[in-house]
Amino acid sequence: MPDSEKPTLLLVDGHSLAFRAFYALPIDSFVTRDGQHTNAIHGFLSMLILLLQKEKPTHLGVAFDISRFSFRNREYPEYKGTRGETPPEFKGQVPLLEEALHAMNITTISKEDFEADDILATLSLQGKQQGYRVLVVSGDRDTIQLVDDDVTLLYPNARGVSELKRYDEDAVRERYGIDPAQYPEIAALVGETSDNLPGVDKVGEKTAVKWIQQYGTAAELLEHADEISGVVGNNLREQRDRVVRNRKLNRLVRDVELPVSPHDLVRNPIDATAVREVFERLQFRTLLDRVIKLEGTADDQLVGDDERLPVAAIPAVRTMVDEELAKWLDTASEHGTAPLGLRIVTINGQVEGFGIASASESAWVPWAPGRPDYEALASWLASDSPKYLHEAKRQLKTLAGTGLELNGIAFDTTLGAWLLRPSTKADTLGGLTYYYLGETLPEPDPSQLVPETEAVSPATEAWYVFRLAGELASRLDPGSLSVSREIEVPLVPVLARMETQGVAVSAPVLAELNSRLGTQAAEIARQAYAEIGREVNLGSPKQLQEVLFDQLGMPKTRQNKTGFSTDAASLADLQDQHPHPFLELLLQHRDATKIRQIVETLEKGIGADGRVHTTYEQTGSATGRISSNDPNLQNIPIKTEVGREVRSAFQPGEGFETLLTADYSQIEMRIMAHLSEDEGLIEAFNSGEDLHRFVGARIFRVDPSEVTPVMRTKVKAMSYGLAYGLSAFGLSKQLRIETSEARELMADYFARFGAVRDYLRGVVEQARADGYTTTIFGRRRPFSDLTSTNRVLRENAERQALNSPIQGSAADIIKRAMLTIDADIRERMLGSRMLLQVHDELVFEVAPGELPELTEIVRTRMAGAATLSVPLEVQLGSGPNWDAAAH
DNA sequence: AAGGTGACGTA
DNA sequence: CGTACGTCACCTTG
CATH class of the missing domain: 1.10.150.20 (5' to 3' exonuclease, C-terminal subdomain)
Known part of the structure; x- marks a missing residue:
């Protein structure tokens, strides 16, 4: 069979290549947020991907040493004895690398008592015998002996692992002047310092090659040792034991019993889910793309969790209105009992239509305000007929102002995915589809004006939402499913209302505070400059370091990535050790500018209605808490006097009487x-x-x-x-x-x-x-x-x-309280509204005359949100602003 | 322009 | 060498 038609078996020495990569790549450039070093993993995978693209192996295996010890140590305890401790930054990377390889469905092989090279030797021999073209990748020179007609060695050069030198028979002959099989004979004579195997003194490569060219093997040479003259001859005769030992140890074992043979190493499709998971943990973004590309885009190449998911056929999109829609909705929802996927489409804030889908059908419903012929749609949307959505809160909010009501949200794929993996940030519909269904949903690149990929119909998106919801629900354990049903999904409309309502903030109060803090900060800065005799940017840690440690000669503080810390705690320490008026002024300046920042952000956030509308991120934390952003209303100052002035700007809106705050005490x-x-x-x-x-x-x-x-x-x-x-x-x-x-x-x-x-x-x-x-x-x-x-x-x-x-x-408890309070307010048709949640506190805007009733509702519902073995105590207070309402 | 870092506001 | 967040300014990188 001609070489080009032979299957290609790629065998990699995992440990030695990872180790090379470790030294080739800067250690500090590859660290995850958690402090895990990843340079070896990155370098290794990067090299492997290149190899896969270039060599296109049909079969692939990566061998690892199990430990530093093998049969060779038993025979010669000093073997590799001079090797220092493995660097701790490297150690942890090997298991992670193996994990990544498993996710890519690549077989790793190791064998107690043998080194990775022995495994390569065994498999390359088997491969050769079974008609493979074999490529061995190793950073250990002993593997040169494996090279022959069918076996090529790829050896990393000094620069690292990105360039591999190709050693076939000719290349070995050219480099060493001997046949590959003779390489160990030379190595035995020369010795291997890194393995702690000394050779014959004064014998280097040149001499060894000359001898082996003449005698063929080290054994034969030793037979004729008395023919060798000079000092080296004497050394050879005196140190013959070294040669025998070296030759014994550097012979790779070619018949290790292994659980796999070459044909078991056939390449399999990657496990896309697992690869994403592992690479996400390692924070490899570009590598992830490269791995995915490697697979091509064929959907059937991708496998989900542990079985290959059949790719369902995308149902044809039917455009429906009026009676046809009414009929279809009734049938598809089984008279309002069966769930349907729903996608709401807006353009520039205007609702354009709805994608609706069941497991096998999908519909596009165009919509325009004020048209009377959509009764069926409106009534289905408003009914309790179950609906599955992606980003339900965002979708729900788009209906504000349309006169359409949406009820019956039964599942939100964003929330479901978060409950499964709460530490990951929210993904797009396409991302979830790829991750959980292993299918590709074409998404136009928002940065391109003329997108390359056409977006799928909203009806098809609704179909993916429907299937995704089923898949996610099936993966959720009963507890998480109940959190989804009983807490998170019902909370969606509650949060949507809180966001839409917003909270009234007094612009004049903020403006006054802003200008006062501005004057103050400028005055403090002036004094600070006077203290040090020059003007620096007090907000620049870098410039501060110059002032404190170079100019003023202060003792060094805690070290950080860019030098020495100038945070408040460090400055307080400095004030103790090396008092200087500049330090106090700097701290005051920080206080003033920080609060001013917050004030300015709030001012910018005031809408046309005089209110600030935050966005609650329901999937924003790994613990279950809600986060708030744009602007963040969960970090409004409270600890200092000026800070509380910011709170005093939060006031009841027009037509409301007072603010009510309620918080859990030591929850x-x-x-x-x-x-x-x-x-x-x-x-x-x-x-x-x-x-x-x-x-x-x-x-x-x-x-x-x-x-x-x-x-x-x-x-x-x-x-x-x-x-x-x-x-x-x-x-x-x-x-x-x-x-x-x-x-x-x-x-x-x-x-x-x-x-x-x-x-x-x-x-x-x-x-x-x-x-x-x-x-x-x-x-x-x-x-x-x-x-x-x-x-x-x-x-x-x-x-x-x-x-x-x-x-x-604690997050569960306050969410449960929010649900019952909201339900009570609506049931009793109160005008009061819940506006803010700050982890253990709720803030309400109270309609005239409702304070007693609302106070009672809030107290009862918060205290009753869980039954613990200790009472849940709630502190309530009311007043003309958030500060005054606090107790 | 984008991303990382330090610093700091809240519970 | 204390958890969970978001935002800002600064600064480096592309």
């Missing part, structure tokens, strides 16, 4: 008490005593009345820190006390509240065993790093795992 600690069943903590909440005073009394063994403010501060920091996985070191830093004292404090705390510690430990253990944590209401958060060998990653994951059920349960 996270209460959840801890409930989940840990700690008797002491439960008693603390049932006693009616101030929590920190009660806990302080227990810890310091004094009467509650004898708990001093200092004691209370310490206890408070400890209690709050607990739910975050605080360490003694962290506590000492925060309280500016000795680590030993912090350690004692923690010990005393746990001596009194031991069940809390047991619970926190248990959470992490459970999460490690299950792979996820769960909230009181069944919300899950998966973790992958709890078993990581990388300590930083693992301990980060542990703290997140310990915090998630607590923060997540």
Whole structure:
């Protein structure tokens, strides 16, 4: 068979190539946000992709060493003995690389007691015998011996792994002057420093080649050792044991028993889901594209989770109106009982039409306001007939002003995908379709004026939404499904209303504050410049470093990526060690400008209606919390006096009487008490005593009345820190006390509240065993790093795992309260409205005369949102603005 | 123009 | 070496 028709078997020495990549790529340029180094993985995969494109192997396998030890160490304990410790930055990368390869459906092979090269040797021999063209990729020179007619070695050059030198028989002869099979004979004589195998003294490559050309093998040479004259001859005779040993060790084993043979290494389609997941974790974006491209775009090449999904045929789009639509809706929805996918299309804010789809049919319904012939559509939309949507809140809001009502949202694919993978950011419909269905939904590139790809019909999109909803629901566990049904989906219209209503903000109050802070900041800056004798940009950490550490010669602070930290904590430390008026002025300047920033952002956010409309990101956090953006109304200042002035700008709108605020008191600690069943903590909440005073009394063994403010501060920091996985070191830093004292404090705390510690430990253990944590209401958060060998990653994951059920349960609880409060307001047809949610607080705008009734509703619903072993206490307050309403 | 970083506001 | 977020200004990179 001519070579070109032979199947190609590509065999890679994973460990040696990854190691080469590790040294070839800058270590600092490839680090994930979590601190995991990825340069070796990146370099390896990049090389592999190039190889796959260039060599187009039909069969592929990657061999790994299991450990640093093999049979060679038993025979010669010093083998590879001079190799230093593997760099810690490299160690953790190998398992991740293997994971990535598995996701790409590439077989990895390793064998106890053998090195990767032995596996390559065995498979290349088998491959050759079975008629393959074999390509061996290795950074170990011993593999030169494998080269022959059918076997070519690809060897990385000094520059790294991107360029591989091709060694076929001729290339080896040209480079070394011998046949490939003779290479180990030479290596035995010369020795291999990196393997700690010394050769014959004074014998280098030149001499060795000359001898082997003459005698053929090292063994034959040794037979005739007495014929060799000179110093090298003497050395050869004296050091013949070295040669024998080297030759023994550098012979690759070609008959290792392996679980696979070459034909098992046939290339398979990648597991697109898994590849995305792994690459996302490694933060490889361009590589992901390259891998996907490698597969071509054929849908049948892609597999989902573990089975190949059949590609359903896209139903033909029917355009329908009037009676035909009425009939179809009734049939397709099985008289309002069966769900349909729904897609609302707007152009420049105007609704253009609706895509509606069942499992097998899809319809496009054009729409224009004021037309009377869409009764069937309007009534289906307004009915409880179940609907599946993508980004339901956004879609729902587009209907505002159309007179159309939308009810019956049964599933939101955005929310479903988030509940499955809460740590990932929201994906587009096309992204989810690709990820979960393994199919490609053409999406026009929004940056192109004339898109290359035509968008699919909204009706077809609705069909994908429908199928995606089914797929996601089937993947959700019962707990998450109930969170979807009982909490998240019902919350969609509630949040939509809150966003649409917005909150009234007084422009004059903000304007006054802005100009006052501006003057103040300028004055502070002037004084600061005077202190240092020049003008610098006080907002530039880089310039500040020059001033503080070069000009003023202050002691160095905590190191960060760009130099030394100039954050508030570091500046406070500096003030202690090296007092200077500039430091205080700088801090004041920061305070003033930061609040001014917030004020300006708010001013820009005031709409034509005099109100600020935030957007709540329902999938914005991994724990279940809601986030707020554009503008963020969840980080309005409160801690300082000027900060509270910002809050005073939030006021009831025209026609409303007052603002009502309601917040949970110590909800996270209460959840801890409930989940840990700690008797002491439960008693603390049932006693009616101030929590920190009660806990302080227990810890310091004094009467509650004898708990001093200092004691209370310490206890408070400890209690709050607990739910975050605080360490003694962290506590000492925060309280500016000795680590030993912090350690004692923690010990005393746990001596009194031991069940809390047991619970926190248990959470992490459970999460490690299950792979996820769960909230009181069944919300899950998966973790992958709890078993990581990388300590930083693992301990980060542990703290997140310990915090998630607590923060997540609190999020569940306030969401449940929001649902019932909203339902009550609507049922009783109150004019008052819920406007803001700030994690444990709700803000309402109260219609005239409704304060008592609303207060009662809010108190009851918030307190009753969960039944815990401690009461849920709610603090309420009202007033003419957000600041005054706070208690 | 886009992306990363430091700093800092909230719960 | 404490969780969860979003936003800004600055600065480097393309």
